Amino acid sequence: MRRNYQNIPRYVPHAASGYALNQNESQYPLPERLERAIRDVSLEALSRYPVEELLALKASYADYAGVEPTQLMVGSGSDELLAILSQAILDTEDRVVAPAPDFSMYGIYTQIARGHFTQPDEQGLRYETLTEIIRTTDPKLVLISNPNNPTGKMWTLDELSDIATRVPYLVVDEAYIDFTMKDSFVSRLNEYSNVIILRTLSKAFGLANLRIGFMIASEEIIEQIDRFRSPFNVSGLSAAVANVVLRDESYIQESIQFHTAQREKLTELLRPVGEILPSRANFIYVKTDDSEGWASRFLDKGVHVRAFPDGLRVSAGTDEAYALIRQTIEEVNSVENS
């Protein structure tokens, strides 16, 4: 085994019962018309390695994203694309910087690629803090989720553009951008050839189970990074199902409307817990010193949320889950007031 492999944590998934508002998955049910169309997906090519399905998927997604198919790479989730791009860009000991907090896998993929991962100790979501740590660390790669996971904070296009001028490579991870498409960096991609955008079908598209993510970059960068991809890394069946959903005229707008409305309800609901940070994604972050306490009280009612040191991240969910959240908060209030 590699030296220090123990420093790399395992990701062990748990089957959870109840309401999972801890992974920012879509809670919008797939419409019947799509379920029917998916059942019609052909199984004829099951014995062959997938080619056509991937070409069709790239064409559909390029249309959706407003780029050329040659500017895309498809991965088994954006997670796999993070792994691939880290391997492609980093030489041993190269430095990588990300804001703090940010998506927890960034540090892990950097370690796997034998790089050095640094995040600010304090005020890690301030633009000034980030540019200062870039100045002192001189990273080859900066990774930023926008909207930020877990807080929902948006980095402006001007801030991201400025950061792109300071480093060899900037990854803008747009896992949640479908909920606020006007903020996508795609509009500036032609001006910043060192920027790589990541997207996924796991969130607004409600297809986490298919494991499909996209890298969007210049044709030149795609050509370089694609060398580090395994052959046939994405299932053709997944690609075919995704293609059915992508080609639907109204599904993505329906999903966005549902999640936006449910996020607003959740904001009102969680106000008694603490300060709510503004969010355009399908989750909100509520600040509280008692995050573990709240998470375990919600769990007692069957609602999973994600606890962080200074707050909770809660995905937009269904009214049934919200009824249980309301009950929990009312019970705590009645104990406090008695």
Ligand SMILES: Cc1ncc(COP(=O)(O)O)c(C=O)c1O
């Ligand atoms: C910011 C961010 N990036 C990437 C991912 C990975 O998504 P997937 O591998 O399902 O595409 C997630 C999942 O939660 C995420 O929050």
